[in-house]
Structure formats: structure tokens, C-alpha cells
Amino acid sequence: MSSRLRHPLIAVTATVLLTVPWIGTFLSHGGYGTVHPGENIAAGLAVIVGGGAILGAAFLLAWAAETAEKDVPRAFAIAVLAVLAVAPEYAVDALYAWQAGGGSSEAANLAVANMTGANRILIGLGWSGIALFSIYRAVRSSDPAVERRPGTLADVVTLDRGISLEIVFLLAATVVAFLVPLSGGIGPVDSLVLVGIYVLYLLIIVRGDIDEAEQHVGVPAYFQQYPKVPRVLVVLFGFAFSGAIIFTAVHPFAEGLEHVGLQYGVPKFFMIQWLAPLASESPELIVVAYLVNKARTTAGFNALISSKINQWTLLIGTLAVVYSLSAGQVGTLPFDSKQTVEIWITAAQSFFAIAILTNFEVSTREAIALLGLFVTQVVAEFAVVQTFAEPAATEVSMAILYVYTAVYVVLGVGLLFRRRESVRGLLRRTVSTTRAAIRTSQPERAD
Secondary structure (H helix, E strand, C coil): CHHHHCCHHHHHHHHHHHHHHHHHHHHHCCCCCCCCECCCECHHHHHHHHHHHHHHHHHHHHHHHHHHCCCCCHHHHHHHHHHHHCHHHHHHHHHHHHHHHCCCHHHHHHHHHHHHHHHHHHHHHHHHHHHHHHHHHCCCCCCCCEECCCCCCCCEEECCHHHHHHHHHHHHHHHHHHHHHHHCEECHHHHHHHHHHHHHHHHHHHCCCCCCCCCCCHHHHHHHCCCHHHHHHHHHHHHHHHHHHHHHHHHHHHHHHHHHHHHCCCCHHHHHHHHHHHHHHHHHHHHHHHHHHCCCHHHHHHHHHHHHHHHHHHHHHHHHHHHHHHHCCCCCEECCHHHHHHHHHHHHHHHHHHHHHCCCEEEHHHHHHHHHHHHHHHHHHHHHHHHCCCCHHHHHHHHHHHHHHHHHHHHHHHHHHHCHHHHHHHHHHHHHHHHHHHHHHCCCCCC
């Protein structure tokens, strides 16, 4: 009896049931775009049913990605997982970019604010939080990715050196991001370069070898025993179903949270930049926490880094595309001086985080530094908008952003200088991986 209760399909069924209340709500209100918390559905209900659906879909997504590792390179499976997990963020930003194309300058600024907020949350809360969770969890159970070292806050999470490619591509996207504001907006050239970086990254990883099978347990292990055709169908259904649930549920979930926040006096712009992206990033964070809890910390961090790459390339690059489609002509998504600084601080945070990863370790101290800088900056800005009226609030807020940008850059440059040998090794591994992918793509010549 107990063995039947532990059957993997019981877990799958229970997880699917988490999504049923949202499916019922979604269908009863007429489909996508018709569920509006505070209007035709209570905000609290949207948070509960939407949050439950996102939780269930995140587990289904993680199981599908783990099952797929039997048939495709792990990096590619994780890249697909990352794209689906952050798809809601794309949807929210695309909505604002579309409105901006119709002539709304406020929507253009909101698109950039939402994008920068999502990127900073992914590193400030995601990377740091998962590192600290991994180290904390390793106290009670074995995790090969966590090393205990003497000294205060000296324990580290070790990363797979196979992510050299991801780190270098993320660095390239970060350099481009620093330059984006100089043209006065996100334009077609930015789109071509950033989307091109992501396409090149995908072409390289998809030509990689299928990794040696990792020992899975539970649901992924059960589905990996299926014959190939049924197994592939299970993976495709898992990706499609969980992606659809996440895509449709996150926006009402975020709107519900916004309504709750507004009841407590949180400003709308602050909500769009921080609370809405936090909701849209939740599937990704749930998936990674699940992987870490299974002692798959390396796969979890790979997923976070892959998410950062596609958010820092596709997300920014497609904003100008959506804006141009809405405007009916090729154009540049404009933004004000405040959003210029928001992009720079986001790029600076990314630069500092990349510098941390160059030795393939994240120490407790470094994770706390990432978390501390992120939290103190957000809290400081919130205090400013609650204390000062416009335009003073914007001026003080921009001054704070400039200071934190400088701190991130100085810390990043210092780390890169100290770890210059690691950086050289990182570049060598990336060149080797790229050459191997090029050789794989070339057909063998007949003798």
C-alpha cells in the first residue's frame, strides 16, 4: 500500500491538481486577458489560485527538463526550461512595449523598469538566495557541490566548469547592455546584437554531446524508463502544459499582488519594477529550489545562469521588436534618464556577479554581498519614494543608483584583477567548446 502511495504518478497527479483551480477560473472568465483581479475576480483569490498553479507548473516543468536530459544535452534542456520559466516576464514586458508603440511614454519607462527589476531580482535574490540555501541545506544532508572551508562565512558552492560558455556569453551581453542607453533607447541594432548573441549561444550548446546519464530519482527516473517515443511525448507535454499554465497565471497573480500592495500604500511604479517581476520570476526560483533540494545544485545554478542570459539578451532585444510592430515602423524604444541609470546599475550588478563566478565558486560572503547590496538599494529607493515628492524623489533615487552602480563596478573590477588567471582559463575553455561545436557541425569529407 505504501509503495503505491509513493508511486511517481501519484506525485504527478497531485501536482496537476494544483493547477485545476486556475484552469477553472481561466476558462470560466473567457480565457487569456479576461481575468482581472480587483474587477471580475477578488485579488486575494487570484493570488491563491494563480500561485498554486504556478507552483504546480514549476514542478512539472522541472520534471520535464530532467527527463529530457536522457535525450538532449543537459545545457540545452536547461536552456529550454529557463526560457519557459521566464516566459511570463516576456509577456509582461511585451505588453508595456506594445503600449509604448501606441504612443505611451509612461509604458516605455514601465517596460524598462520591469525588465531591469526582473534582471536584478534574478541575481540579487535568485543567485544569492539559492547559494545560501544550498550551503544551509548541506549542513543536514550531503551535497557534492558545497565545500566546507575554515573561516567565517567561508563555505562555498562549487560550480560546473562546463558553464564557461554561459559566463562568457553573459559577459558579452553585459558589455552591450552598458552601451544601450548611449543611443537614447533600445533600437534595432541592439536587438540584432543581443538576439544574435543568444542565437549563437544556442547553436553552440545544441551541438554539444549528450551528457553521461546522471542518476535521477522519483518522477524523472520513472519517465526516463519509458521507450523513446512515449518519453519524448511526455517531455513535450510537460513543457507545453506547464508553459501554458505559467504564461496565463502569472499576470493575474502579479496583478493580484499589486492590488494587495496598493491597499498598503505601495506606489504603482515601485510595484511594476519590483513586485510584478518577483511574481513572474517565481516559477524559475521554485524550479531551482527544487533542484537544490535534490542535491542538484549544479543544475540549479546552470538554470539560473541560463535564465539570466536569455533575459539579458532576448528580453531586451525583443522589446524594440514589439515596440516597432506596434508603432508600424522600425523604431527605438525610448526611455527617460531615470531608466538610463536603471539599465546601468543592472549591467553593473551583472558585471559584479560574473566576476564572482570566474573561479566557479560562490562563497557565503559573496552571496551575502549580492543579497545585501540588492536589498539595501531597494529599501533605500522605497524610503525615498515614501519620503520625497516629485521631482526631488527621482533626483535622490538617481543619486542612489549612481552610487550603487559605482560600488558594483569597483567590486567587479577588483575581483577580475585578482582572478585574472581564472579569467584566462575561462576564455580558453570557451574557445575550446566553440571549436568543438564548429567541428561537430562540419560534415565529414569522404576519402
